[in-house]
């Protein structure tokens with residue numbers, strides 16, 4: 001069995017799957033359940049000091065949409081869109097002292113850990129909440145610099161606003177880090193094109209890691225009733241978001257080089273593997289546990305284990321960032337890629353019954369003949385779209401332009417004939 005332990009922000013997790021701050025971690029019972037089902041760590045739902053955000057949770061609304069924008073009833077498929085609005089824990093922060101103590105003791109006894117997630121409307125509030133949680137014995141904090149909803153509260157400049165600005169992020173991070181001895185993870189927002197800068201500001205100000213990232217804010221419409229779903233804008237996420245998350249994980253991994261916990265878009269173990277290969281050391285799962293039930297959690301962990309075993313990896317740490325390190329990112333790297341040309345295996349090609357690739361080549365490099373497809377290596381740019389779409393594996397690419405030209409010559413007549421016929 002592959003070793004699933006991973007060192008993250010200075011603590012060792014028994015596995016890299018963390019339950020994200022959300023409804024599955026909003027009470028003692030729910031947190032203990034996450035631990036029972038094998039969570040490497042559990043991040044509490046945000047403990048905050050903004051009354052509106054406590055009230056908002058009492059007015060929570062959730063809708064699950066399908067890829068046609070309709071409400072999903074029954075079993076939730078992989079392609080879900082989770083559209084929802086909720087705030088922080090609805091109890092006053094002080095009520096969480098006993099909850100954190102009890103759940104941390106339970107976590108410790110079961111090889112897991114509690115990460116307390118906090119948010120405040122004032123700098124002093126951030127400091128007090130951080131100290132309160134540290135005094136409860138939790139080994140790590142996550143600071144919620146990304147929640148979109150306080151923006152509508154008119155009470156403070158917290159949540160999403162902090163993670164949109166590297167300078168504000170630096171000030172708040174430094175104040176929290178200086179107030180406590182435990183590691184601090186800064187949770188970022190995807191609602192900025194400066195995410196990497198913000199991540200760097202957090203790390204330079206003493207954060208142990210960053211959470212990349214939370215959800216987007218969206219607006220979903222029921223076209224039958226001409227009404228917005230759940231009365232207006234809301235947080236939106238789902239597995240569709242994972243490629244955007246991975247873009248940021250890859251960028252932060254390469255440019256900041258810090259510990260990252262990936263969040264936003266994990267459905268199953270495959271996504272978790274993609275996140276870790278992109279550069280996340282730990283992964284957070286939230287929505288999918290709400291929609292598939294807590295029993296989904298061990299499936300993610302066991303699926304990862306199985307993948308590692310099947311592929312001969314001895315430990316999960318060995319796949320961390322392996323895909324990111326292979327990525328080409330700069331223009332000179334991209335321009336240095338050797339040109340390739342299309343080769344068609346006419347025994348496998350089903351033309352004229354199939355013409356999927358010819359419709360997709362916008363470089364005039366796949367011409368339809370009478371019986372065969374003719375390639376044109378002189379105009380082919382080697383984009384590999386045809387290779388990727390052919391359902392019959394009839395296309396390969398070669399770096400040898402001469403052989404590509406030669407191999408197609410015998411079909412040239414066939415093409416010319418067609419052209420002439422078409423002209424007549």
Ligand SMILES: Cc1cc2nc3c(=O)[nH]c(=O)nc-3n(C[C@H](O)[C@H](O)[C@H](O)COP(=O)(O)O)c2cc1C
Nearest residue numbers: 020021022045046144214263264265266285286287
């Ligand atoms: C219903 C719901 C409630 C959430 N509540 C919080 C919260 O209290 N604090 C927080 O930092 N993030 C919160 N989040 C964001 C999640 O922690 C997580 O970052 C996000 O949902 C993306 O991960 P996912 O695709 O696994 O759901 C919430 C998300 C959802 C869907």
Ligand code: SF4
Nearest residue numbers: 361380381383384386
């Ligand atoms: S590789 Fe691109 S340009 Fe070349 S034939 Fe295929 S689709 Fe056309």
Ligand code: SF4
Nearest residue numbers: 349350354355357390
């Ligand atoms: S997609 Fe494949 S099978 Fe279809 S025409 Fe192109 S090469 Fe032939």
